[in-house]
Amino acid sequence: MGKTYERIDGRLRQFIEDQPVFFTATAPLAADGHVNLSPKGRKGTWRVLDEQRVAYLDFGGSHAETLAHLRENGRITLMWCAFEGPPNIVRVHGTGEAVFRDDPGFAELVAGFGDADGPALRAVVVVTAKLISDTCGFAVPFLEYQGERTLHAEFFGRKSDEEFAAYCESKDFNGVSMDGLPALPLPLPPR
Numbered sequence: 113m114g115k116t117y118e119r120i121d122g123r124l125r126q127f128i129e130d131q132p133v134f135f136t137a138t139a140p141l142a143a144d145g146h147v148n149l150s151p152k153g154r155k156g157t158w159r160v161l162d163e164q165r166v167a168y169l170d171f172g173g174s175h176a177e178t179l180a181h182l183r184e185n186g187r188i189t190l191m192w193c194a195f196e197g198p199p200n201i202v203r204v205h206g207t208g209e210a211v212f213r214d215d216p217g218f219a220e221l222v223a224g225f226g227d228a229d230g231p232a233l234r235a236v237v238v239v240t241a242k243l244i245s246d247t248c249g250f251a252v253p254f255l256e257y258q259g260e261r262t263l264h265a266e267f268f269g270r271k272s273d274e275e276f277a278a279y280c281e282s283k284d285f286n287g288v289s290m291d292g293l294p295a296l297p298l299p300l301p302p303r
Contacts, residue, residue: 114247119163120204124244127202128160131192132257134168136237138181138188138208145291148177155260156228164241166190166204169225172232172276173264176287176295179235182208184293188239195257199249206242210235212297231268232276234296 117124128134132153139147152158158168170179182188188208194200211218212235221236222229268276281287289295 114245117244117246120160120166120241120244121163124202124246125160127194127200128158128166128192131194134158134190134192136178136188136190138178140181140289140291140293141185142291146177146289148175148181148289150178153260154228154230154264156225159224161224161238165238166241167221167224167236167238169222169228169230169233170210170235170237171230171264171268172234172279173268175290176234177289178208178237179210180289180291180293180295182210182237183295188237190239193252194249195252195255199252200246201249201252202244202246204239204241204244206239208237208239210237214297230265231271232264 120128132155134152136150136152137148139145152168154169154171157171158166160166178188186207186209188206190204190206192202211221213233218236221238222233225236271279287294287296
């Protein structure tokens with residue numbers, strides 16, 4: 113039986129911080145628009161900011177659907193699943209905001225992630241919870257975590273800020289969503 117919570121603390125916070133992967137879900141307002149579901153990973157790239165807010169680092173290199181949907185309507189759901197240990201699924205339904213590099217609060221937010229900051233960082237997504245819930249997760253399989261992938265850092269780590277900005281400008285999937293919504297403010301300002 114699922115439960116709802118008023119804050120992210122105690123065991124919920126610990127569960128979120130312990131998971132190696134989570135998922136984001138967003139959608140445009142248009143009824144015929146595409147719902148987006150994205151996996152997120154890389155150790156240390158998300159954190160609980162306080163009892164109502166979580167944040168994660170958004171890296172370039174793929175589509176920017178989540179950013180486009182947040183810019184249009186702000187709706188987002190985050191989900192963490194237990195792939196080991198007791199079964200559990202935690203969801204944070206809320207509103208999100210992408211904090212881009214030219215925002216005055218960007219540097220302070222990024223600093224809180226320590227070594228997780230890396231090449232091709234586009235934004236910090238801050239999510240404010242409107243509903244926090246967990247459910248049993250009895251159908252989620254056991255999976256073994258084997259380690260972090262390094263391909264993203266290897267590919268983008270060789271690019272300067274200027275080369276990364278040029279890369280983003282050259283890719284249609286970075287500037288607008290599949291539904292034509294603006295995603296990234298281009299050109300990206302340097303870090």
